[in-house]
Each structure stands twice: as C-alpha cells, then as structure tokens.
Amino acid sequence: MLARLRHQLLVAAALFGTLLALGTPSASAAAVPATIPLKITNNSARGDAVYLYNLGTNLATGQQGWADANGTFHAWPAGGNPPTPAPDASIAGPASGQSKTIRMPKFSGRVYFSYGQKLDFRLTTGGLVQPAVQNPSDPNRNILFNWSEYTLNDSGLWLNSTQVDMFSAPYAVGVQRADGTTASAGRLKSGGYNAVFNTLRAQSGGWSGLIQTRSDGTVLRALSPAYGLETGALPASVMDDYVNRVWQKYASTTLTVTPFADQPSVKYYGRVSGGVMNFTNSSGAVVTTFQKPDAPSIFGCHRLLDAPNDPVRGPISRTLCAGFNRSTLLTNPNQPDTSAAAFYQDGVTNHYARTIHSQMADGKAYAFAFDDVGQHESLVHDGNPQQAYLTLDPLS
Incomplete structure (x- = not known):
C-alpha cells in the first residue's frame, strides 16, 4: 500500500508534466538541446557532504535510469525480488557556499539531494524503488534529503x-x-523552515x-x-466533519x-x-458520480477522487480534490x-498544506497532488530554457 501510493503520486506528477509539455506547441522546440545545464548552489550553511542524483525516464526511449554529471543516460539493470542494490548513481555536490553545474537530459524524473550520506536505492523486477520514509524500516529513514521533479523535452522545461x-x-x-531573465519558485520566507515545524507542533x-x-534530535x-x-499519526476521521457538511449542503x-x-x-453541475454526488452536463445528462470521499482519497487525490486522464x-x-484540501467547497x-x-x-x-x-x-x-488547480503550485517553465537552477537553502 505504501509503495503503491508513492508510485501513484510520482507517476501522476511525471505523467501530468509530460502530457502538458507534449501538448504545448512551441516555436522554439528545435532550439531545446539534448541537455541543458543545471546549476546547483549550496546555501545551506551545512558542513556535511552533499550527494546529487538525476533519476527518471528517458523520453526518447521510455527506459528508466539515471543521468551522470555530463547528462549521459544509463539504464537501470534488471532488479530482483527481494530488491537488489541499484548502481551508485550519486554525483558529488557542491560544498556550502559553492556551486556545481551538471547537465540535465530530456527526462521526466527527479533530482534528489542528500546531506551527509548517500541514499540507498534498490531495484525490483518492476524498476526503481523510491525512498519511502513513512516506513520506519526504510534504509533512508534517517537521512536528510529532498528532491525536485522535472520534465525536459522538445517543448521546454x-x-x-x-x-x-x-x-x-x-x-x-x-x-x-533566452532573454536573460530568470523565473524562480519554492523559496521559503526567512525563518519559514522552522516555522512550518513549529506550526505543525502547535x-x-x-x-x-x-x-x-x-x-x-535532528528534525528530518x-x-x-x-x-x-498510514502511519497512524492522523486519525482516519480527520476530514469526516467537513465532508459530511459538504454532502449535506449539496443535497439542496x-x-x-x-x-x-x-x-x-x-x-458541470453536482x-x-x-449519498452520491452526481454531476450532469449542460444537457442534464449524468457524466460522472462520486461516493463520499474519505481522508485518504482527499489527501492523496485518488481512490474515491480518482482523476483519470480524460x-x-x-x-x-481535480477540482473537488483542491476544494476539499483547501476547504473552499x-x-x-x-x-x-x-x-x-x-x-x-x-x-x-x-x-499541512x-x-x-x-x-x-x-x-x-x-503541498498536495493537484495544488496546481488555479496555478498555486511552485513551478517554473520555459519553452527555450538556457539554464536551470537548484538552490539549497538554510534549514532555519
């Protein structure tokens, strides 16, 4: 269950980015080279080593694998059951106060970074096993790490x-x-990192x-x-009161x-x-129905709120998922x-969101799978990218 949910979220994010990109005509498509530079700047003020990983799907071949610092693609070898160790795909990152530039190929995937210790990746017969730190026995549970997701193809980044x-x-x-300007996203306010944890504690x-x-004692x-x-930190009933009020309101x-x-x-009209929310079109025909969603469906934007690519x-x-998470319904x-x-x-x-x-x-x-509804997501895009940036910020 844990692995399936993580896989669904990863695939949904990667697939959405890829479909969006492939469906967006670009006059500059021919100008997007096979690789572009990714400049990683370490402003973390941490003294421990940084390790980088560029993992994903090769959009030219459909193969899963990793890219080295030069942007050269390497397909994963066959995995096993139980999972076998993956090849070491790590790239030495910049020390605090320094920068390093690597190359990004035409991928749909993730750039991981970890502090102080390399990540432990494994391969199953179905491909790469992503870290699943909600599982206390995951080998990456006690490593400080994070990742960014991206799609680079002929339509841009x-x-x-x-x-x-x-x-x-x-x-x-x-x-x-191309005009030299830079778009950025994902930066916290000063003191925002600690403020997130303090607010959740309260x-x-x-x-x-x-x-x-x-x-x-390190907060990870x-x-x-x-x-x-899934871990039991939140009760299964955490969203029930709101869902019940929504269902009651839209009965009349x-x-x-x-x-x-x-x-x-x-x-569409719901x-x-x-006990079922029916949606009709402008002609009055029922086009889809939803059972009353539970908390996993709302927070994961799946199951009873499944969103097929139709x-x-x-x-x-997607709209319902955003409305429930943001409590605007x-x-x-x-x-x-x-x-x-x-x-x-x-x-x-x-x-949390x-x-x-x-x-x-x-x-x-x-902060949730469809946080892009209304364009509230932390995303940058350009059809003719000259360079990408990843800046590691202070943990404060």
Whole structure:
C-alpha cells in the first residue's frame, strides 16, 4: 500500500508534466538541446557532504535510469525480488557556499539531494524503488534529503519544488530564459523552515505526529497527511466533519464546476442524491458520480477522487480534490475557487498544506497532488530554457 501510493503520486506528477509539455506547441522546440545545464548552489550553511542524483525516464526511449554529471543516460539493470542494490548513481555536490553545474537530459524524473550520506536505492523486477520514509524500516529513514521533479523535452522545461510526499530540506528552483531573465519558485520566507515545524507542533488533532526526527534530535521532515494516515499519526476521521457538511449542503444546493479556465462555457453541475454526488452536463445528462470521499482519497487525490486522464471525470475530480484540501467547497458553490485568501479557512482542512503555503515567499507550493488547480503550485517553465537552477537553502 505504501509503495503503491508513492508510485501513484510520482507517476501522476511525471505523467501530468509530460502530457502538458507534449501538448504545448512551441516555436522554439528545435532550439531545446539534448541537455541543458543545471546549476546547483549550496546555501545551506551545512558542513556535511552533499550527494546529487538525476533519476527518471528517458523520453526518447521510455527506459528508466539515471543521468551522470555530463547528462549521459544509463539504464537501470534488471532488479530482483527481494530488491537488489541499484548502481551508485550519486554525483558529488557542491560544498556550502559553492556551486556545481551538471547537465540535465530530456527526462521526466527527479533530482534528489542528500546531506551527509548517500541514499540507498534498490531495484525490483518492476524498476526503481523510491525512498519511502513513512516506513520506519526504510534504509533512508534517517537521512536528510529532498528532491525536485522535472520534465525536459522538445517543448521546454517544467521544474518544480514539491512537498506532495513530504516537507524537508528546503530548496528553490529556477530557469533562465533566452532573454536573460530568470523565473524562480519554492523559496521559503526567512525563518519559514522552522516555522512550518513549529506550526505543525502547535496544531491539535495529530498534525504534530507528521514530524520525523533522528535519534540525535535532528528534525528530518514532515510527512504529508496521506502518509500521516498510514502511519497512524492522523486519525482516519480527520476530514469526516467537513465532508459530511459538504454532502449535506449539496443535497439542496448545486455545486458548479468550471474545470477549464480557458473554456468558461464548459460547466458541470453536482448534486448529492442517495449519498452520491452526481454531476450532469449542460444537457442534464449524468457524466460522472462520486461516493463520499474519505481522508485518504482527499489527501492523496485518488481512490474515491480518482482523476483519470480524460476530459470529464479527471478535471472534475481535480477540482473537488483542491476544494476539499483547501476547504473552499462550503464557502463557494462555484469551483474552482482560485483566490488564495479563501483557502484553509475552515477548522477542518489540510493543515499541512495550509502551513507550507503560509511560509512560502510567494505563497506557492506543491503541498498536495493537484495544488496546481488555479496555478498555486511552485513551478517554473520555459519553452527555450538556457539554464536551470537548484538552490539549497538554510534549514532555519
């Protein structure tokens, strides 16, 4: 279950980025080279060694593997059952106060970084096993690490900072455009790193249990609430009160979903009947239905809120997922509500996402799978990227 959820989140993020990129025409497509430089700057003020990893799917061949510092692709060898150790794909990172530039190939994947110790990657017969630190026996449980997700293809670069699985060692991402300007995302406010943990500690209802520490007292991360449910830190009923109120409201009120900002005429209308929320189109035909979602479905944006890559159910489900996590469904019957000022105002909400967004310098983060609804995600994109950036920030 743990591995399946992590895999679903990874695949969803990578697939969405890839589909978005492939579906976006670009006049500069031919200008995107086979690799682009990624400059990693270590502003962490930590004295321990940094290790980098560039792992993902080769978009030219569909193979999974890793890229070395020069951007050369290496396919993973066959794995086993039980999982076998993966080849050492680590790249020595920059010391504190220094920078290092490596090459990014046309990938859909992740750039990991760890402090003080290399990560332990394994291979199964199905491919790479990602770290799953919600499992206390995971070999990476006591390592301080984090990652960024990206897609680079002929249409450009999509690069984000992500907290979908966990909030940990802080970093910012950026891309330099052809005109020399730079777009960036993912930077915390001054003192924001510690503020996230302090806020979670003060939040009643089990949210402090998301925080993981090492035996020496080092704070390593806060798990996402999806994993908090699996570890028992959060009660399974954590969202029930809000869901019940939503279901009650829309038994007598219509929830209008306009899922595409560029297609305002496409609307779906939700009403609860017999415990099920039915959505109809403008002709009155039922197009999809939703059972009352539980907390895992809301925090993971899957299961009862599954979002297939189709033109109807997926977009509606994404909108519902965002509305539940941001607790906007009761205050606004027209969704998505894209005004950040209205988010997380109910006492029953995704306090993990609320806390992270409140400490970001620009208010944007990827704190749950569909945090991009309304463009509130920490993402940079350019169709003709000259250089990408990853800046390791202080843990303060």
